[in-house]
Amino acid sequence: MRAGDNKGQSLRVQIFEKLKNRIEAGTWEVGSKFPSENQLCNEYNVSRVTIRAAIQQLEAVGLVQTHQGGRTVVVRTHVRGAVSVLNPLQISNHEINIVKVLEYRMVVEKGTIGLAVQHITEDDLIALEEIFNMMLVHHDDIKKFSQADYLFHRKIAESSKNEILIQANQGIEEVLSSTMDTIVSLLGCAIGIRYHRLLLAALRVHDKATCEQLMEEHLQATIDGIKNFLEISKDPKEDQGE
Structure with a gap:
């Protein structure tokens, strides 16, 4: 991260990267249920806010999808390059x-x-x-x-x-x-x-x-x-x- 970024943002990015890497490594298959926030909080010893932000980042790049009731599912296993990360819009x-x-x-x-x-x-x-x-x-x-x-x-x-x-x-x-x-x-x-x-x-x-x-x-x-x-x-x- 750039100098001056706050620790919370840095930690959020770190957790996002770890979860993204695990998805790309095949830890969870497409269609499988993603671990709950509580499970991930305990596993990584971080707050619920940090986990929730990391999951929202995963959703932003198209790897997971959160449904009503808080159930999160893996929908893709790989992000290819910058264009995919940006989730381009069509106009x-x-x-x-x-x-x-x-x-x-x-x-x-x-x-x-x-x-x-x-x-x-x-x-x-x-x-x-x-x-x-x-x-x-x-x-x-x-x-x-x-x-x-x-x-x-x-x-x-x-x-x-x-x-x-x-x-x-x-x-x-x-x-x-x-x-x-x-x-x-x-x-x-x-x-x-x-x-x-x-x-x-x-x-x-x-x-x-x-x-x-x-x-x-x-x-x-x-x-x-x-x-x-x-x-x-x-x-x-x-x-x-x-």
């Missing part, structure tokens, strides 16, 4: 991976928040505060956290009061919300909490330059985190051309 028959989506967001959202800071109302700020509180409450529930994370960025777009930006955001809502799920599953909640707190404070004082700088830093940190995760997860055989 008009073109594959777009998460890094490409984040690069798009870097261009658009930096400008969007610069516009939003000039038009944001007190009601908008109250709504953003409520969404941020949802993120804090659900910091140990990746699905609910990612939903709140997406809503925070959508609300900034709405605060721009620019109908074209708002409609453009709505037009790719499925892509943005789906990639947010995977981003949070892979990187955890720390980056989102840190930058959303700072963004909210800068919006409250209508500091345009700081808002734009923070949004750029936020998305760049996310891009760097995803690229770092891909390096960790990369299949060594891919480098050998096999």
Whole structure:
């Protein structure tokens, strides 16, 4: 992991890697039931939050699937290369991976928040505060956290009061919300909490330059985190051309 990443995130990645390696080694066959959270907590001597996050990462890369009631099943036994790790989405028959989506967001959202800071109302700020509180409450529930994370960025777009930006955001809502799920599953909640707190404070004082700088830093940190995760997860055989 990069210097400065928190220990919880590092441990989550370690457990994910161990479980992924065991799945790829055939410890559990396709269709078989995955061990329960309690079993894995005892085996690896880590918290339920760490195990749950690792399982959500396994689900994000397509190795397992969790059903209603908490039952998790192995659905694949191998992840091939970076494209599979990113679980690419289909838009008009073109594959777009998460890094490409984040690069798009870097261009658009930096400008969007610069516009939003000039038009944001007190009601908008109250709504953003409520969404941020949802993120804090659900910091140990990746699905609910990612939903709140997406809503925070959508609300900034709405605060721009620019109908074209708002409609453009709505037009790719499925892509943005789906990639947010995977981003949070892979990187955890720390980056989102840190930058959303700072963004909210800068919006409250209508500091345009700081808002734009923070949004750029936020998305760049996310891009760097995803690229770092891909390096960790990369299949060594891919480098050998096999």
